[in-house]
Amino acid sequence: MKGTIHYCLEATIKENYGDSAWAKCQQAVGLKKSHSFGQQILQDINEEDSIKLFQLSAETLNIDLKTLFDQFGDYWCLTYAPKMYPQFFEKAQSTKDMLVGLDHIHQVVIGKKPGAKPPRFTYEWQKDGRLLMTYKSERGLFELFESLLRGLDKRFDSETSIERVGNNSLLLGFQ
Numbered sequence: 567m568k569g570t571i572h573y574c575l576e577a578t579i580k581e582n583y584g585d586s587a588w589a590k591c592q593q594a595v596g597l598k599k600s601h602s603f604g605q606q607i608l609q610d611i612n613e614e615d616s617i618k619l620f621q622l623s624a625e626t627l628n629i630d631l632k633t634l635f636d637q638f639g640d641y642w643c644l645t646y647a648p649k650m651y652p653q654f655f656e657k658a659q660s661t662k663d664m665l666v667g668l669d670h671i672h673q674v675v676i677g678k679k680p681g682a683k684p685p686r687f688t689y690e691w692q693k694d695g696r697l698l699m700t701y702k703s704e705r706g707l708f709e710l711f712e713s714l715l716r717g718l719d720k721r722f723d724s725e726t727s728i729e730r731v732g733n734n735s736l737l738l739g740f741q
Contacts, residue, residue, distance in 0.1 A: 570650075571616065572603035572616065572619060573602075573603040574638060574641055574642050574646050575603075575619065575620065575623065575638055576588060576602065576603050577641060577645075577646070578634075578637050578638045578640075578641040579591055579623060579627070581641060582637050583627055587626075587627060590626050590627075591619075591622065591623040591626045591627070594622045594623070594625070594626045595615075595618060595619050595622050595623075617705070617706075617707070620634060620635075620638075620710075631709070632709060632713070635709055635710045635712075635713035636713045636716060636717075638710070638713060638714075639710070639713035639714040639715070639716055639717030640716075640717045640720060641717075642714060642717060643714060643717030643718050643720065643721045644717060644720060644721055648721070651671075654667070654671050655721075658722070659722070660722045660724055660740070661715070661718040661719050661721075661722045661724040661726050661740065662697075662724075662726070662738075662740040664718050664722070665687075665697070665699060665715065665718070665738070666689065666697075668687055669686055669687040669688075669689070672684040672685065672686060672687075683703075684703075685701055685702060685703035685705070685707075685711065686702045686703070687699055687700060687701060687702065688700045688702065692737070695739070695740075696727075696737050696738060696739045696740075697737070697738045697740070698731065698735055698736070698737050698738075699735065699736050699738055700734055700735040701734045701735070701736075702734070708733065708734050712728065712730075712736070715728065715736070715738075716728075724740070724741060725741050726738050726739065726740055726741070727739035
């Protein structure tokens with residue numbers, strides 16, 4: 567997983583809970599107090615360590631993992647990604663636009679960042695106009711994807727209906 571995810575988790579925790587809370591999270595995962603993921607944005611970080619960072623941070627903050635994912639999704643979609651990837655956000659007018667283009671965005675990322683392994687997606691439009699979107703990743707962070715989708719809804723002032731279908735698919739209705 568690219569360090570940009572870790573950097574945003576660090577920023578999310580600092581923004582929501584303060585620097586001292588981040589220091590406790592660092593300690594829980596065995597990082598030095600002076601460590602900052604800002605220096606590792608483009609680096610690959612072990613998948614297991616990455617998932618452990620999310621899990622131990624939630625435990626340290628005494629919140630459930632879904633809450634941390636939701637806070638991360640808000641930070642990523644409202645603050646970080648629009649600033650770092652403006653070309654994608656300027657083209658989109660809605661959550662639907664971003665989601666329909668997400669697999670293409672991830673293809674671009676793969677081409678520009680060696681070693682990047684973002685999740686991939688397949689799309690199947692339903693007769694009723696809803697979209698069946700399937701998440702494909704070995705990471706098992708489907709819940710994080712759902713949180714990012716909710717963050718996009720906040721970004722675009724949308725209300726996407728979300729119905730979980732199986733372990734890795736969502737049936738989405740757009741307003």
